[in-house]
Amino acid sequence: MSTVVSTATSSATPTPLTHTLEFKIPFENEKQSIIAKNSLSPDPLLKPDELKVSFSNDGNVLKITFRGTSDRMIRVAANNIMDNLKTVLECFEVFD
Amino acid sequence: MTYSTLTLPQFPHYRIFASLYKNVKNHRQIRDGIRSGSISADFDFAFLNAANVLSLEQIYSALFRCFVDKANGKMKANTIHTELISDMSTVKNIMEALTKFGIPSKGDTVDLVVLKVLYSGDEDDSGDGNSFSPDALKKISGQLDSAIENDGAGGCCLTDTELESTADLHKIRKNYKLSDLFSEDRDRLNRLLIGTIQLKGL
Amino acid sequence: MRDQIVDDLQLRIPTVPLRLISQGAEALIFMTNQHPYLPAGVNPCDVDNPGKYIIKYRPPKPYRHPKLDKRITATRTSSEAKLLHKLYQLGVKAPKLIAIDAPNGLIWMEFLGYQLPDMRYSSLKNWLWLLERESDRDHPVALADNVKDCCNGIGRSIGVLHLHGIVHGDLTTSNIVLTDEATLKPSLIDFGLSSYSGLPEDRAVDLYVLERALKSTHPVYAEKYWEWILDGYHDVHEEDGKRGRKKYSETISRFKEVRMRGRKRTMIG
Amino acid sequence: MVDMDAFAKPGKPYYLALGMEGSANKLGVGVIKHHLGPLDENNRAEILANVRSTYNAPPGQGFLPRDTARHHRNWVVRLVEKALKDSGVKVSDLDCLCFTQGPGMGAPLQSVVVAARTLSQLWELPLVGVNHCIGHIEMGREITGARNPVVLYVSGGNTQVIAYSRQRYRIFGETLDIAIGNCLDRFARTLHIPNDPSPGYNIEQLARKGKHLVELPYTVKGMDLSMSGILEYVDGLAHDLFSGKKSKYLYDEEDGERITVEDLCFSLQENLFSMLVEITERAMAHVDSNQVLIVGGVGCNERLQEMMGIMAGDRNGSIYATDERFCIDNGIMIAHAGLLAYRVGYGNELEDTVCRQKFRTDEVYVKWRDD
Numbered sequence: 001m002s003t004v005v006s007t008a009t010s011s012a013t014p015t016p017l018t019h020t021l022e023f024k025i026p027f028e029n030e031k032q033s034i035i036a037k038n039s040l041s042p043d044p045l046l047k048p049d050e051l052k053v054s055f056s057n058d059g060n061v062l063k064i065t066f067r068g069t070s071d072r073m074i075r076v077a078a079n080n081i082m083d084n085l086k087t088v089l090e091c092f093e094v095f096d
Numbered sequence: 097m098t099y100s101t102l103t104l105p106q107f108p109h110y111r112i113f114a115s116l117y118k119n120v121k122n123h124r125q126i127r128d129g130i131r132s133g134s135i136s137a138d139f140d141f142a143f144l145n146a147a148n149v150l151s152l153e154q155i156y157s158a159l160f161r162c163f164v165d166k167a168n169g170k171m172k173a174n175t176i177h178t179e180l181i182s183d184m185s186t187v188k189n190i191m192e193a194l195t196k197f198g199i200p201s202k203g204d205t206v207d208l209v210v211l212k213v214l215y216s217g218d219e220d221d222s223g224d225g226n227s228f229s230p231d232a233l234k235k236i237s238g239q240l241d242s243a244i245e246n247d248g249a250g251g252c253c254l255t256d257t258e259l260e261s262t263a264d265l266h267k268i269r270k271n272y273k274l275s276d277l278f279s280e281d282r283d284r285l286n287r288l289l290i291g292t293i294q295l296k297g298l
Numbered sequence: 299m300r301d302q303i304v305d306d307l308q309l310r311i312p313t314v315p316l317r318l319i320s321q322g323a324e325a326l327i328f329m330t331n332q333h334p335y336l337p338a339g340v341n342p343c344d345v346d347n348p349g350k351y352i353i354k355y356r357p358p359k360p361y362r363h364p365k366l367d368k369r370i371t372a373t374r375t376s377s378e379a380k381l382l383h384k385l386y387q388l389g390v391k392a393p394k395l396i397a398i399d400a401p402n403g404l405i406w407m408e409f410l411g412y413q414l415p416d417m418r419y420s421s422l423k424n425w426l427w428l429l430e431r432e433s434d435r436d437h438p439v440a441l442a443d444n445v446k447d448c449c450n451g452i453g454r455s456i457g458v459l460h461l462h463g464i465v466h467g468d469l470t471t472s473n474i475v476l477t478d479e480a481t482l483k484p485s486l487i488d489f490g491l492s493s494y495s496g497l498p499e500d501r502a503v504d505l506y507v508l509e510r511a512l513k514s515t516h517p518v519y520a521e522k523y524w525e526w527i528l529d530g531y532h533d534v535h536e537e538d539g540k541r542g543r544k545k546y547s548e549t550i551s552r553f554k555e556v557r558m559r560g561r562k563r564t565m566i567g
Numbered sequence: 568m569v570d571m572d573a574f575a576k577p578g579k580p581y582y583l584a585l586g587m588e589g590s591a592n593k594l595g596v597g598v599i600k601h602h603l604g605p606l607d608e609n610n611r612a613e614i615l616a617n618v619r620s621t622y623n624a625p626p627g628q629g630f631l632p633r634d635t636a637r638h639h640r641n642w643v644v645r646l647v648e649k650a651l652k653d654s655g656v657k658v659s660d661l662d663c664l665c666f667t668q669g670p671g672m673g674a675p676l677q678s679v680v681v682a683a684r685t686l687s688q689l690w691e692l693p694l695v696g697v698n699h700c701i702g703h704i705e706m707g708r709e710i711t712g713a714r715n716p717v718v719l720y721v722s723g724g725n726t727q728v729i730a731y732s733r734q735r736y737r738i739f740g741e742t743l744d745i746a747i748g749n750c751l752d753r754f755a756r757t758l759h760i761p762n763d764p765s766p767g768y769n770i771e772q773l774a775r776k777g778k779h780l781v782e783l784p785y786t787v788k789g790m791d792l793s794m795s796g797i798l799e800y801v802d803g804l805a806h807d808l809f810s811g812k813k814s815k816y817l818y819d820e821e822d823g824e825r826i827t828v829e830d831l832c833f834s835l836q837e838n839l840f841s842m843l844v845e846i847t848e849r850a851m852a853h854v855d856s857n858q859v860l861i862v863g864g865v866g867c868n869e870r871l872q873e874m875m876g877i878m879a880g881d882r883n884g885s886i887y888a889t890d891e892r893f894c895i896d897n898g899i900m901i902a903h904a905g906l907l908a909y910r911v912g913y914g915n916e917l918e919d920t921v922c923r924q925k926f927r928t929d930e931v932y933v934k935w936r937d938d
Contacts, residue, residue, distance in 0.1 A: 039684035042918045043677060083640060084681040090644040091685040095658070104335045108313055153342055160335035160397055168401045277387055283344040287394060291383035294398050298376035300883075323845075323852035361877040362841040365780045370841075467789055491789050 017052060017067040021074045025062045025085070032096065033062045036088045040064075040081060051077055098251040099237050101228075104156065107163045111228040113212040113236050114155070115251030116146060116258050119205040122245040127199040139243065140226075142177035143199045144184060146207035147264035148271050150286055151256050155209070157290045158183040172297075176213050186272055186292055196271050207262040208244070209254065212236055300326075303357045310402065316353065324374075325403075325490060328353040334397045334406045345394055345408045346477055352393065354378075354490075356403030371403040374490070379405050381464070381489050390458050391477065391485040410485050411475040422452070422484065423471035426516050426523070433519075440519050444482055446526050451484045453530025456504070459486070461538055461545065465500045467491030469508035471515050498545075502552035505531075509557075569937045571605050571910045582662045582910065583615075585650065586902025589639045589679035590671025590699050591723055592630040595619040596646045597899025598654035598661075601906055612709050612906075615654035617892060617899040618646055623762045629752060630762075636674035643682045650898065658690050663914070665905025668696030669926030671724065676922035684917055693914040695905035699896075700725060700928040703862035704736055705907060706900035711887035713860045715938065717851045719843060719875070720928075722863030722896070723748030726843070728790060728850045729928055731936065736928050739850040740790030747839060748865050750794045754835060757802050758828055765895075770832045771868050777833020779819040781826055785838060790849050792842045801835050840871045844878050857884025866894040907935040 027033040037055045045051050051068040064081060068074040099115035120126075126143070129135035149155065161183045165171050173179040173190055185193035200206050214228035226232075241250045252258060260282075268285070269278040272292055279285050300321060307326075308316055316328045330351050333342060341348040356371050358364075375398065382405075385392040393407040411420040418424040429440040439445075452474055459466060466473075468491040477485045495501070508527070512520040535546035575582070581602045588595040600613040622638035624630040651658065666683035669676060687694045704718050718729040718736070726742040745753075748767060755766030760773070784800055786793040808817055808826060817826050847859055859879050861872065872888045879886040893900065911934040 035685055035688040038688060038917050039681050042684070042921055044921060083636075084678070087640050087643060087678065087681050088685045091682060091689065094644050094648060095686065095689055103337055105313055105332050105337060106311055106334050151343065152340065153336060156335040156340075157397070164397075164399045168399070170401065286343045287386060291386060291395050294395060295376070295380055295383055298380065298398070298400055300881075321852075323849040359841075359845075359878070360881065361844050361874040363780050363837045366785070366837060366841055369782070370785060493788075 016050075016069050019066075019068050019071050019074055021066040021078055023062075023064040023078070023081075025064070027060045027062065028092070030057070030060050032092055033057050033060050035092075036062050036085065039088050040084055045077065047073070053077060053081075098241075098253065099233065100253050100255075101233065102152075102156065102159065102254075104160060104163065106160070109216050110159075110163060111214045111216055112159060113210075113214060113233055114254040115210050115237065115240065116207065116254045116262065117210060117240070117244050117246055117251050118146075118207045118249065118262065119246045120208050120244055121205055121247075123199050123203075123206045123208065124201060126243065127201060130199075139239070140175065140177060140212070141240070142180040142211040142213075144181060144209040144211070145197060145200050145267075146209045146259065146262035147200075147267040148184065148197055149209055149259055150263045150268060150282065150289060151259060152254065153286060154184075154289050154293065155211070155254075157293045159211075161293055161296070177211070180211060180213070183293060183296065186296060188297065205246075209259075210240060210251065303355075307355055307357070314353075322490070324356055326355045326357065328355065329409065342396065345396075347409045350409035351396060352407045352409050354405045354407065358403075368401065372400045375403050375405055376400045378489055378492070381492055382407060384462075384464075385459075385489075388458065388462055390455060391483060392489070393485070393487055410477045410487065412477075412479050420476040420479075421472050422448075422474040422476065423515055425476055426471065426519075430516065430518060438519075441522055445523070448476065448482045448484055449523050449526030450530035450533070451482075452486075453527040453532070454534040455484065455486055455530075456508075456527070457531045457534035460501045460504070460549065461535065461542060463494050463496050465493055465495050465504045467493060467504065469504055470511040498548040498552040499556070501549045502556045505549070505553050506556045568605075569911060569935055571935065572603050574910060574912055575603060576662070582906055583656055583660055584663050584665055584695075584902040584906035584909065585647070585656075585661055586665040586697070586702075586898045586900070586905055587643070587647070587679050587683050588667045588699070588702070588896055588898045588901045589643070589675050590667045590669065591675065591896060592622040592624075592635050592638075593619055593896040594622070594639045594642050594646060594679070595896055595898035595901075596643075596650040597897060597902045598650050598656055599899055599902040599906060601910070606709065608712060612903055614899055615656060616650040616652075617897055618650050618653065619895075619897055620646060621764070623764075626761045627756050627759045628762075629756065632672045632674040635672065636678040639675050639678040643679055646898075647682070647686065661690065661692055663695050663905060663909045664690070664692045665695045665697050665901045665909075666920070667699050667702065667901050667922075668915075668920070669699065669923035671699055671922075671924060673922065673924050676924070680920055680922055684920060688917075693909065694917070694920055695909050695913055696915045696920055697901045697905045697908065698926050698928060698931050699901075700727070700729070701736060701931050701933075702900035702904040703894075704729065704860070704928075705904040706893055706897075707860045707862040707887065707889055709903060710889050710893055711860060713858050713885075713887040715856060716858035716860035716887060717847060717854065717856050718860045718862060719847045719866070720863045721747045721843065721861065721865035721871070723752060723865075725863060726792070726794075727928065728846050730850055730854045730856065731933070731938075732854070734933050734936065736931065736933060738927070738929055739853065740792070740846040743788070743791050743793045744795040745798065747794065747843065748863070750798050750839065751835070751865070753798060754801060754805070754832075757805050758832075765864065767865055767868065770836065771870065773829045774832040774836045774870065777827065777829040777831070779822075779824065779826055779830040779834070780837060781816075781830055781834040783834055783838045785842065787842050787845055790846050790853075792846055794839065794842075797835070797838065801831055805831055836868070836870055840868075840874050843871065844874050847875065848878050848882070851882060851884070857882045858887065859884065860887040862889070862894055864895045867891050911935045 034057055037057055041055045051073045054065045056063045066074045102112040102114050162180045171179050173182055181198050182190050182193040185197040187193050214226050216228045314330050314332045319329050320327045331349050359367050379395055379398040382395040386394055393410055396406040398405050414420050416428050433440040473488045475485055475487055477483050509524055512524055535542035581600055583600050586597045596618055598616040600615055602610055604610055620642045622635050664687045666680055720727045724746050726747045727738050728740040729736045729738055751770050752766040755770055760769045784797050876886045
């Protein structure tokens with residue numbers, strides 16, 4: 001899994017979602033990557049104005065992008081996704 | 097007839113001797129005698145100041161209240177007659193009830209309602225021999241006639257018509273603490289008193 | 299078990315003939331011709347129907363601890379009796395209190411109502427049903443002026459209750475009776491769930507419960523009945539002046555909210 | 568008549584469903600089997616597996632959503648594995664996968680639904696989101712055979728009196744503040760008694776030894792009730808007791824003995840349960856029913872069952888209650904209620920599986936009943 005953290009510094013940008021975090025999670029195959037996306041993505045975020053999370057599949061890789069108003073916002077959401085991801089992986093491990 | 101007997105449908109084993117003595121002159125003497133205990137023990141009655149009594153229904157209502165409390169073991173006074181006077185009143189304190197609703201201390205002459213609870217024959221659980229019989233009634237009436245001085249008029253039958261002449265609406269207003277609720281309408285006033293008597297202490 | 303309860307009560311008051319007329323969760327309602335303390339021939343003053351009395355009996359509930367049971371029975375009985383007397387003092391038409399035996403859960407009260415032409419008891423429900431059966435498009439007798447006046451009167455009664463900080467707690471068309479065939483004067487009955495409350499919410503729920511009851515029991519004309527009841531409710535607040543107007547608008551705006559919530563007690567009536 | 572088999576697989580004489588529950592501190596997984604045709608006394612649901620793992624907080628503490636969710640995540644896959652093994656059912660033979668959609672605590676609910684979503688895709692099974700309360704009610708009806716009871720639902724998070732009418736389980740009465748189980752749990756915390764096996768169970772055991780009834784507030788409002796004031800009051804008594812106060816109210820008014828912790832548990836139960844029985848009876852009189860079904864964790868309490876039984880008996884009716892396998896939160900009830908819904912055509916798309924902490928009982932359109 002690779003992680004890219006970038007912080008925009010330009011104050012001219014009107015968007016308040018100044019912080020971003022990106023996960024790239026490789027699965028054994030594309031099917032698993034799609035299942036993971038479908039399992040993680042339906043739950044709404046508590047403060048959609050302050051945080052946006054987007055999911056996309058690229059082959060066997062699941063890409064999750066967090067954009068938020070603070071690194072704290074992002075950390076909380078990312079931790080939650082990681083927790084749930086463990087459950088998804090355990091399901092694959094035992095039942096796939 | 098100089099007295100009546102009252103019975104309550106729900107408490108058939110009680111017979112209540114009832115009489116009205118008007119223009120009583122020796123009320124202070126009777127009062128003091130009862131208070132000091134110098135009067136003989138069998139002189140046991142409920143004396144009510146007739147000024148506070150509007151109707152027979154009011155008396156029946158207090159009798160009911162008294163018998164219900166007795167049956168439930170909730171009597172507050174030591175004797176049924178004191179309990180009865182207390183049940184006619186609005187006040188909790190028994191001494192105060194006796195002062196306001198029992199024999200008055202003021203006035204040259206007063207009107208008194210006299211009640212005595214008797215028990216029909218085999219239901220006498222009082223232990224004080226207050227069993228009901230025609231002879232007992234006569235004896236009680238004689239006892240009262242000789243003790244109460246009202247120019248030899250003796251007792252008269254307790255009726256709503258008689259009570260109408262002895263009731264004092266101002267006293268009733270004051271003693272039943274009616275103030276704004278007071279009504280000149282006797283029927284309404286009567287129901288207010290009955291409600292008060294039924295709900296006393298609840 | 300119900301027979302057992304009736305037998306127990308009859309044993310307690312053997313000289314009183316009892317006729318069971320309804321049983322709720324908490325109390326049994328009996329009719330009797332025997333006044334509890336006035337002998338035959340002596341009529342109580344100022345009651346609508348001398349010779350007919352209601353006994354409301356809260357029997358012991360064997361499921362609860364005897365000490366708790368006694369406490370609940372006595373407090374409920376005395377608070378209902380007190381309320382009846384309070385309503386009399388306020389001049390609100392309601393059954394008059396005759397007697398109470400709080401520890402045994404007994405209240406005696408005046409019987410209100412009469413027999414309708416179809417031999418039924420003159421509850422608002424039965425009366426409206428009778429009129430609704432007789433109504434047709436050309437002659438909607440259920441919408442005649444006397445129904446309007448009656449509904450106005452009901453609204454006024456509820457309004458007076460609310461103005462004095464009392465909520466009925468169980469308003470249905472069975473708990474409203476017509477007391478007089480000539481005047482159709484209505485009266486509220488069964489104050490077993492009533493309480494004192496200054497909250498707009500409680501008053502609003504009181505109204506809401508009645509509106510639901512109307513809609514479920516008298517679906518065809520409910521809207522009209524309700525409009526007339528609210529008119530009376532409004533008028534009596536209006537006559538109370540500034541305080542009444544304020545209370546009215548508080549209650550009605552809360553009522554609209556409660557209606558929106560509309561989730562509870564959907565089967566009442 | 569509702570057609571319960573419109574969605575049956577051709578040639579298959581039965582249905583199998585797996586249910587997953589995790590709305591509070593219990594994680595449960597169950598497998599249930601229905602045969603074709605409407606369920607009745609001759610066609611009962613079969614319980615093939617019913618496994619559970621409970622998260623217990625340390626004494627003096629309540630279970631927190633985060634810790635509970637962590638517990639559920641740690642166990643959910645293992646529990647599904649165990650339930651499948653117990654039942655002997657092959658995944659390929661299942662018809663649907665049911666999960667608790669609400670009401671309950673957000674984090675624990677979500678921790679389980681993630682597993683349900685993943686498994687449903689892996690196994691290519693439809694998902695059915697189940698209302699937790701409906702799960703209790705339907706399981707209670709199935710186990711006890713009660714046809715149309717008034718339901719008292721009493722648990723850590725819920726206190727409701729429910730009756731069925733025209734395709735919905737309608738709420739006639741409920742708590743205006745805290746739930747009964749919550750009230751008992753919090754008092755257990757005040758007393759510092761263990762949370763294992765459950766705070767309510769431990770209070771029940773103490774209450775058996777109580778003999779003095781202490782007067783507590785009694786707060787029934789029609790068919791609703793309020794419990795927070797009672798808790799506050801009895802908490803205060805307990806604190807005074809522990810601090811060694813000698814006030815008059817800490818001694819029994821009849822025999823003068825000092826009140827004990829057991830007496831407080833006894834009095835709290837007597838008081839709260841009387842309130843519950845009273846509102847239940849009022850609802851029974853209202854809808855003219857003489858059956859009562861108790862569901863939810865607090866429904867295991869034998870004193871509550873006894874009191875309710877006496878009340879129902881007085882109304883010439885009967886009480887239906889289940890044992891701890893079913894009244895405490897479990898997966899089988901979710902499987903059962905979910906399967907009923909599945910059989911009349913219910914199912915959730917993935918994006919429609921978001922958990923709802925405040926999912927109300929009366930929101931569910933009960934298509935599988937026609938009475």
